[in-house]
Amino acid sequence: MAAESRNVAHISDAADVRKHRIELAAALRLAAKFGLNEAIDNHFSFALDHDRFLINGYGKHWSMMTAGDVLVIDGDGKILDGRGELEPTAFFIHRAVHRRYEQARAVLHTHMPYSTAIACAEGGRLLPISQTYCLFHDRIGYDEHYNGMGDHAQEGDRIASAMGGRPVALLASHGPIVTGPTMGQAFSWLYYLERAAELQVLAEGRGQPLKLLSDDVVQATRDSWDSAPLHHDKHFAALMAMLDKEQPEYREFH
Template sequence: MHNEAIAFPEAHAPARAELACAFRWAARLGLHETIANHFSLAVSEDGRRFLINPYGRHFSRIRARDLLLLDADDPSALERPDAPDITAWALHGALHRRHPRARCILHVHSKYATALACLADSRLPPIEQNAMRFFERVAIDEGFDGMGLGDEAERVSRQLGDKPILLMGNHGVLVAAPSVAQAFDDLYYFERACELYLTALATGRPLRIASDEVARKTARQWQDYPDFAQRHFAALQGILDEEEPDYRN
C-alpha cells in the first residue's frame, strides 16, 4: 500500500481532489484544529480501502497527492514511514470496516457541535430549518471513554448505526455520507444549526420549538431538495480552482 500511494499519487485523482477541497474549506470556515481531526473517503467497493490525511499536515495545506491510501484490514499502515495519526487509523479503519455505505467520513471538533456535545442534554431541538434538517438523523454517543483507539474506536463505530451524524459526547462530531459533497454539506449545516441553537439558548428566553410533524416534513424536504449538496460543493471547488488551485496537485 505504501509503494502504491507514493508511486501513483494520480490514482483516484477525482476523489483525492474532492477530499482535499473539503480539508481546505474546513480550514477556511474554522471547523478544524490545525493538524488534528481526520477526513477519509472510501475508494473500494467494500469501503475498506480509503484515503485519509497524513499526520502533521495542516488542513489548509493539504493537497490531493498528500492523501494516504490505506487498507482498513492492514495494521502495518502504522509502521510505514508516512504513518497516519494513530487515532485516525483506529477510528476511520473501524468505521470503514463496519459501514461500507459511509463512503466519506468527516470527523472534527468544531466549536458549536463540540459545545453541544458537552451539554448533559445534547439533543438538537427543531427550532429552525437547519436544525429540522437533522431531526431524527443524529445519533448521540454518551459513552466517551478516552481517545479513539482500540476498543474505543470499535465502540464508536457501533454508535453511528444508520444515522448520518454522530454527536460524540465530550468529544466532537462525525459525519458519514455517500459522497464528499453530501458529507461536507451535512457538516456545514449541522455546525450552523448548533451555532444557532446555542445562540438562542444564550438569550435565556423560551425557545420556539416546532412540532415533530413539522420537523419531519422539513427534514424530508431537505433530503428531497434537488442536487443541493452537489451544487454547494461544486461552488466550493470553483472558488478553490481560482484561489488555491494547488489543492488538486
C-alpha cells in the first residue's frame, strides 16, 4: 500500500489533523529516544473520527520520523495523505482497537523490553510492588494466547477483545498496548508502564522476596495519580519541548 503525499485540503479539520500528526511524530521519536521501540516493527495511531486515523508509515526508523511520514488512512486502509506504506499488522490491530473502544483515541503498541519480558513469563503479571505500578492497578488486560502475527482482521479483533475494556494490555509473548484519550496521556502511560516493569524485573533479579503493597495503599496511590489528570499531558508537552530543542525537524511535512 505505497503512497505519495496526497492532498487533504478538503478536510475541514485540517489544522487539527496537522497538530495530531506532529504529536504522533513526536511520540515516535521519543519512543526511539527512550528505547521503547523495536527496529521498524511497532506502531502508534490516533483516531481522527469514526473512520479516519493516523498511523506511522512503515519502513522508516522512528528516530527519523517526521509529521509527513505519519499516514492519514480510512477504515478500509486507503492512504489519504502521508509518505510511506501501511503495514498490515498495524492496520488490523489498530483499527480493531479504535473501533471497539471509542475512548482509545491514541493506541500505542510496542515491544519494549521490560514490559514484554513480563508478558513472556507464564502467567506474567505486573505486580503491586511500586508507586509506579499503582497507576495501572486494575487497568491492564492480559492476553494469554499468542497466535502469531496480527496481519488479519480476526486476530486484530481477538486482541481488542482480550483487552476487556481496559486501557492497557499485555499480549503474551508479544508486548504491550497502551491507549488514551490524548496522545500525551497515552505516551506518558507507555513511559510509566515500562518504568514499572523495569523496577519489577530488576527487583525479581535480586532473588529476594518482593515487597507487595497492600490493597488499601495501592488504591489510595492510584487515586493520587488520578487526582492530577493533566500530569500526563504536561509530561508529554515537556518532552515535546525537549524535542523541539534537540530535533525540531520532526515537525516537517515536506
